[in-house]
Amino acid sequence: MPRVIGGAPETGQAPARPAPAPRPAFDPARVRADFPILRATNPKPLIYLDSAATSQKPDAVIEAMRDYYASYNANIHRGIYRIAEQATAAYEDARLRLSRFIGAGSPREVVFTRNSTEALNLIAYSWGRSNLKSGDALLLTEMEHHSNLVPWQILAAERGIELRFIPMTAGGELDLEALPGLLRDGKVRLASVVHISNVLGTVNPIAAIAAQVHAAGALLVVDASQSVPHCPVDVRALQCDFLACTSHKMLGPTGIGALWGRGVLLEAMPPFLGGGEMIREVHLTHSEWNELPWKFEAGTMPIAEAVGLRAAVAYLEALGMDAVFDHDRALATYAMERLAEVPDLRLIGPPAGRRGGVVAFTLGTIHAHDVATVLDSDGIAVRAGHHCAMPLHQKLGIHATVRASFHAYSLPSDVDALVAGLHKARKVFA
Amino acid sequence: MTGGWDEIYRENILDHYKHPRHHGTLANPDITYEDANPLCGDHLRMDLKVKDGKVDQVAFSGHGCSISQASASMLCERIEGQPIEAIKQLSRDDVLEMLGIELGPVRLKCALLALKTLKAGVWGITQWPGEDESA
Numbered sequence: 001m002p003r004v005i006g007g008a009p010e011t012g013q014a015p016a017r018p019a020p021a022p023r024p025a026f027d028p029a030r031v032r033a034d035f036p037i038l039r040a041t042n043p044k045p046l047i048y049l050d051s052a053a054t055s056q057k058p059d060a061v062i063e064a065m066r067d068y069y070a071s072y073n074a075n076i077h078r079g080i081y082r083i084a085e086q087a088t089a090a091y092e093d094a095r096l097r098l099s100r101f102i103g104a105g106s107p108r109e110v111v112f113t114r115n116s117t118e119a120l121n122l123i124a125y126s127w128g129r130s131n132l133k134s135g136d137a138l139l140l141t142e143m144e145h146h147s148n149l150v151p152w153q154i155l156a157a158e159r160g161i162e163l164r165f166i167p168m169t170a171g172g173e174l175d176l177e178a179l180p181g182l183l184r185d186g187k188v189r190l191a192s193v194v195h196i197s198n199v200l201g202t203v204n205p206i207a208a209i210a211a212q213v214h215a216a217g218a219l220l221v222v223d224a225s226q227s228v229p230h231c232p233v234d235v236r237a238l239q240c241d242f243l244a245c246t247s248h249k250m251l252g253p254t255g256i257g258a259l260w261g262r263g264v265l266l267e268a269m270p271p272f273l274g275g276g277e278m279i280r281e282v283h284l285t286h287s288e289w290n291e292l293p294w295k296f297e298a299g300t301m302p303i304a305e306a307v308g309l310r311a312a313v314a315y316l317e318a319l320g321m322d323a324v325f326d327h328d329r330a331l332a333t334y335a336m337e338r339l340a341e342v343p344d345l346r347l348i349g350p351p352a353g354r355r356g357g358v359v360a361f362t363l364g365t366i367h368a369h370d371v372a373t374v375l376d377s378d379g380i381a382v383r384a385g386h387h388c389a390m391p392l393h394q395k396l397g398i399h400a401t402v403r404a405s406f407h408a409y410s411l412p413s414d415v416d417a418l419v420a421g422l423h424k425a426r427k428v429f430a
Numbered sequence: 431m432t433g434g435w436d437e438i439y440r441e442n443i444l445d446h447y448k449h450p451r452h453h454g455t456l457a458n459p460d461i462t463y464e465d466a467n468p469l470c471g472d473h474l475r476m477d478l479k480v481k482d483g484k485v486d487q488v489a490f491s492g493h494g495c496s497i498s499q500a501s502a503s504m505l506c507e508r509i510e511g512q513p514i515e516a517i518k519q520l521s522r523d524d525v526l527e528m529l530g531i532e533l534g535p536v537r538l539k540c541a542l543l544a545l546k547t548l549k550a551g552v553w554g555i556t557q558w559p560g561e562d563e564s565a
Binding site: 367368369370373374377385386390393399400428429 | 436438439444447448469471472473493494495496497537540
C-alpha cells in the first residue's frame with residue numbers, strides 16, 4: 001500500500017497494485033538539470049525558493065505543450081479529423097493520468113478547472129447553492145488560504161449560513177480537540193480543510209477529520225493545492241468527498257487545475273458554468289446536461305495545459321512522490337537548523353518532521369518585503385507578505401512573514417544562499 | 431526588480447526608516463486618514479493640523495516596510511508648512527523624485543501608500559482624480 005500523508009492508518013493489507021519497477025535513486029541535482037530556468041546563468045543563477053507560490057517547469061512539460069501546438073493543435077470533442085482526435089485523446093489521457101495519480105476510482109470523477117480556486121468555487125456554487133439553506137453551517141479552519149475562505153464567505157452571506165472555524169494553535173497546528181464541539185449540534189453540512197498549509201507547511205490529519213465530519217453527517221472538501229504536488233495523495237485513503245488541486249504548483253502549466261468529487265455527489269450537482277460541451281441537447285429555452293465530467297467543462301478547455309499537466313504527472317511519477325516528499329521534508333529540516341543560526345530569526349509553524357517543504361519566518365523587526373528585496377539582489381526568490389492567508393497571520397499576531405518553499409529541484413545550497421542573504425539583510429538594517 | 435539592494439536602500443532611505451521624522455499621532459487632528467496596502471499588509475495613518483489653509487503639524491503612524499515608512503517620513507517633512515491646495519496636486523513623480531530610486535511594480539505600491547493616504551485625507555474622499563496613475 002502506498003504511503004499516505006495525512007491518510008488512514010495502514011491496515012497491513014496486501015498491496016492492491018503491482019509492485020512498481022525499481023527506479024533510480026532520487027538525485028535533486030539531476031532533477032534540477034531538467035529545468036531550463038534553473039540552468040540559466042544570465043543575468044545570474046536563479047535560487048528559487050518560492051515553489052509554494054508556483055513551481056518551475058521541466059523541459060518535458062514545456063516540450064509537450066510546444067509539441068501540441070506545433071503538431072496537433074485542434075479543438076477537442078468536436079472535430080472528426082486526425083489531429084482533433086489526437087488532441088481529444090491527449091486531453092482525456094491527461095484526466096486519466098491525473099485520476100490515477102490522486103487515487104480516484106474513475107476519470108469521470110475528475111473535472112478540469114482553471115485552478116484549485118475555481119474547483120473550490122465550483123463546489124460552493126453548485127453543491128452549496130443546491131444543498132444549503134439558512135441556518136446551516138460550514139466548517140473551515142483558521143489556517144486556510146483565501147481561496148478556501150472567500151467562496152464560502154460569499155455563499156454564507158447569500159444564504160444566511162454560519163461559518164465555523166477549527167482553531168489553530170500558536171504552534172501552527174489545528175486544535176482538533178475543538179472539533180467535536182463544532183460538529184455537535186449537527187448544523188455543519190460541509191467542512192473544507194487544507195491538506196498542507198501554504199504558509200506553515202503543517203500537514204493536517206485529513207482522515208481523522210473526515211471520520212468526525214462524516215459521523216456528524218457532513219461532507220469533507222480537501223484543498224490539496226500544496227499536497228498533490230509534493231506527496232503521495234490518495235482520495236480514498238484521505239476519505240474525503242471532494243479534493244481541489246492545481247497544475248502550476250506540480251511542475252505543470254498555469255491555467256488548469258482539477259476538482260475530484262465522489263461520482264454520486266457530482267452526478268447530483270447542477271452545472272457551474274453554462275456553454276458548449278457541457279450540454280447533451282440544447283433547445284432555445286432549455287437544455288439537457290452532458291454526463292460527467294463534461295457537465296462541468298463549459299467552452300473550450302485549456303487543452304495545451306492539460307497536455308502539459310499530463311507530462312508533469314508523468315514526470316512526478318517517474319521521480320516517485322515518496323521520494324519527493326522525503327526530499328522536501330529533509331530540506332525543510334535542514335533549513336530550520338540553518339535558520340536557527342541567524343540572530344533574531346523566528347520560525348513560524350510546527351517543528352521539523354511535522355511539516356512539508358515550507359519554512360516561514362520573521363527576522364527581527366525587519367519587514368518581510370525588505371528582507372525579500374535584499375535576497376532578490378543575490379538572485380534569491382522568496383515570498384514576502386501574508387501569502388494569501390491574512391487570518392492565519394492575524395491569529396499569530398504577525399503582519400507579514402518571509403517564506404522559503406522547496407520542490408524536487410531545490411538543493412541544500414539554496415538554503416545556504418538564503419542564510420547568507422539573511423545575514424546580509426541584518427547588516428543593511430542594523 | 432530593479433538594481434541591487436544598495437541602490438534601493440540608499441543612505442537617505444535607511445536614515446528615514448531608522449529615524450523616522452514626524453512619527454506618531456496628533457491629538458484632535460483636523461484631517462486624519464488611514465489606508466492599507468492589501469498586498470503586503472502595510473498600514474498607514476496620517477494626521478494633519480491645518481492653520482490658515484496650510485499644514486501646521488503632521489504625523490504618521492502604522493507599520494510597513496522601509497520603503498513605505500521612509501516614504502511617509504519624507505512626505506511629512508516635505509508637506510509641513512505647505513498649503514493644502516499644493517498637497518492636493520502632489521503626484522507619484524514627486525514621491526519618486528523625493529525617494530530618488532527606481533522601484534518595481536510591487537514596491538511602487540509601498541512607496542506610494544503615504545501619498546495615497548495623504549491625498550485621500552486632504553481631498554476628503556477615497557478616490558481622487560488620477561488615482562489610477564498613482565495607485
